[in-house]
Amino acid sequence: MPIDDYLTLQGAVRQVLGLDLGHYKREQMERRLRAYATQRGYSDLGGLARALGQQPALGGELVSYLTIHVSEFFRDPNFFGHLKELMAALPPRSGKPLQAWSAGCSIGAEAYSLAMLLLEERGAGGAQILATDVDQKSLDRAKAGLYREDELKKVDPERLRRYFAAEDGQFRVRDDLRREITFRHHDLLRDPYPVDQDIILFRNVAIYFTEDAKSHVLSNLARSLAPHGLLMVGATEAILRPLELGLRQVRPFFFARA
């Protein structure tokens, strides 16, 4: 039987990077990996697996290449309108800031959008926002907070003035907004989850997860919610049997603990 070089590479990625490609849809991952291998001059995925074993530094680049990072500020503006409304109805926390988590935050656009909304609704220090991703390169960009104009097209001029400073033709997030967020490396398929979250944004992350991995992550996220917490998924994502995962739907793309 011929050797399945995809499985060879899957093993090397798991061993060197701790990332389990078995939880991602093979077709999409394999296409990306073969394109990457060709680009880098490896004859097949086995060659790439050997190179990864010899130069673990290749790993960071590979994770970045495998994961999709497309994001923008105030992606799906309707969503932020609903969020503002639902947030106003959350019961007050006694002496504790609201806890929010952007899970799979990519370059940080989602977390900063959420931070603007929370600053305006709850004031400075009214919320603690955690933003996590498995891709360190994206996290580094998120922390740097420097964005091109096209990434900011849905930020209105008033917010642009208030929260950003122009820098070499781009825009840098001001410190008072950045201070609202903690960025951290986190693999949703492996690492322990934070608990007692009032708001979790899990948008456009599960697109390449297998159905089993998606269900597993969604039931973990359900357990991470505070009793009245809200979980949000992307505008093109559906949860078919939410109750089986410990969730109930409260609006399109918004879920609460069942």
Ligand SMILES: C[S@@+](CC[C@H](N)C(=O)[O-])C[C@H]1O[C@@H](n2cnc3c(N)ncnc32)[C@H](O)[C@@H]1O
């Ligand atoms: C398309 S971006 C979505 C960004 C943002 N949530 C949005 O909707 O604009 C998907 C992100 O999920 C991250 N991701 C993929 N697998 C992950 C995993 N196992 N754990 C954490 N993040 C993951 C990717 O690195 C990528 O940055």
